[in-house]
Amino acid sequence: MCNDHHNKLTSNNRDLQKIERQIDRRHFLKKTSLGLGAIALSSLLGSEKMFGATGNKTKEDLILENYNKNRLGLPHHLPKAKRIIYLFQSGGPSQMDLFDYKPKLVDMFGKELPESIIGGQRLTGMSGSQSTLPIAPSTFNFKQYGKSKAWVSDAMPYLSEVVDDLCFMKGMQTDQINHTPAITFMQTGHQLPGRPSIGSWLSYGLGSDNENLPTFITLVSKNGKGQPLKSSLWGNGFLPTEHQGVQFRSGKDPVLYLSDPENYDGNDRRHMLDYLGGLNDIQNDAYGDPEIQARMSQYEMAFKMQTSVPEVADLSDEPDHIFELYGKDSRDPGTYAANCLMARKLLEKGVKFVQLYHQGWDQHNNCPGGLKNQCKKTDQGTAALIKDLKQRGMLDDTLVIWGGEFGRTVYSQGQLTKENHGRDHHPKAFTMWMAGAGVKPGFSYGETDDFSYNVIKDPLHVHDFHATLMHLVGVDHERLTFKHQGRRYRLTDVHGHVVKDLLT
Incomplete structure (x- = not known):
């Protein structure tokens, strides 16, 4: 949001002025602590490890450096x-x-499925109550295809x-x-x-x-x-x-809800989002809730999708x-x-x-x-x-x-x-x-x-x-984990291994 919008928002609202004064102090302490922490970490690790060294890098390392790794350092490998x-x-x-x-x-x-095959496995309530479990061969014909x-x-x-x-x-x-x-x-x-x-x-x-x-x-x-x-x-x-x-x-x-309401031409939508973004920036600086930025990201994506979706859906x-x-x-x-x-x-x-x-x-x-x-x-x-x-x-x-x-x-x-x-x-x-x-x-x-x-x-x-x-x-x-309620979660929970026999 441009400065005149921001000044207009804050000049007429004492509460926002108070929030901004708190933000100034918070930003000073935050940036100072991060700077001191970086210096301390550098002295512990050495400047090469801290800021990156050319060293003896593998071909994969060099390719990954040009792969535009994101804020999480992903991808981990090619x-x-x-x-x-x-x-x-x-x-x-x-x-x-x-x-x-x-x-x-x-x-x-029609023969009964042997108990030795079932081996104590759980059955659903739908078939677990059946008196018999008769074998039903497939009625479809099979052939071998391809090389x-x-x-x-x-x-x-x-x-x-x-x-x-x-x-x-x-x-x-x-x-x-x-x-x-x-x-x-x-x-x-x-x-x-x-x-x-x-x-x-x-x-x-x-x-x-x-x-x-x-x-x-x-x-x-x-x-x-x-x-x-x-x-x-x-x-x-x-x-x-x-x-x-x-x-x-x-x-x-x-x-x-992506299309504009009836009788609304959407010409001022960009201005509205900028103004709303300014309000959310102030709130985010005050409270640091990541959902504020997530909400704004969704608003911006919806705005872009108003033109991109009709094209791709056609x-x-x-x-x-x-x-x-x-x-x-x-x-x-x-x-x-x-x-x-x-x-x-x-x-x-x-x-x-x-x-x-x-x-x-x-x-x-x-x-x-x-x-x-x-x-x-x-x-x-x-x-x-x-x-x-x-x-x-x-x-x-x-x-x-x-x-x-x-x-x-x-x-x-x-x-x-x-x-x-x-x-x-x-x-x-x-x-x-x-x-x-x-x-x-x-x-x-x-x-x-x-x-x-x-x-x-x-x-x-x-x-x-x-x-x-x-x-x-x-x-x-x-x-790839995310901390939630004091624990780091991942898609595979605490299990799973890569099956390399499936891979080329």
Whole structure:
């Protein structure tokens, strides 16, 4: 804010004059103490360590120096992924009907799942009360595709075309067996709401590549049915509020409350924000509350988004062959295919983390029919996104993630017939995949038993997945922390290790 605005504010308000006098004394003491502290630290460490020395630096050190490290000193190491798209399939896709092929189950139709396989694992209340747990083999046909010979069912014909770009994680495990805590755990590293989401951690740690758009944007498929998706899944938790995910919606106004009110032309908005900024600067100097600056950052971002969002949300300039690649649904804003296309465009504009949510994978009954319907809605758009990023040269530094919060059981929930069955939640063995920056293409990690019920090789816990994800964007998951209520928190809590076997 310019000086005449500031003087006008304070000259007519004795309370503000008193605050400013207090600020003067505080600033003097603060700056003096910092200066003396810097001198003392320099004498202890030596001037070279304090102010930087040329020394014998590695090639990576020299590259990182030019990588524009931010205020937190991130990235900790050279990132392989500059941006992330996370395609979250809410409800828990059935791994054995999509990617985890189990041919021996065909001859075991209707037989009781052995107690030795269950091994005392927790069952939900929905199937725990069943008198029997009959084995339900997949009704889908599997084939091997690509040079990697990856098994994919005929429910996903488009994805089978890009298997050599995918890195399957077939030994995924989570601690949660019910939807809300499991989704929250996958998105925040903790089963209870209130922790920062993955995108918020990355926004806080790495900052933005486009000052006119948020670092973290969320897209939700329209008309979704299934478990409700709460805003806490893309929330900032205890991090400053400017790091929360911004939800883009289909329709005239992609971001709520961004458009000017009726009969307001917005010409004085810049002046209003400058004036408001001056008031908040005075309050911030007086109280030092970081949320004051966070609030102003949000105001400024909203102002910039009034011009940037309409442009990026407009897909009309996409050529016909791109819409054909993503499928006819891509012309319908808010569908999964349209959101995949929108996500690619957001990444091109410098958005660092885009989270897609698609509901409807919770097939407790009619699993074959329900699963086929979900694949029809998502398969082409998912495969198109991989192809589109690759043809633009973006897949090399973009990480694509696909998966849900847990898997499904091999036994049928409810009545079992040759054509129909349901599947209950299963947290101890499920499949996810990644593609792109830094992960091995055409690779499969982890193995389950003949029932897709237990991981028998290379288990991969959610915390390990988070640690590996952070590593790919140049962040040491143990070092990116935030102090809250006397404790330093991180995405992986006190767990997790980087799974280097997944990395190139």
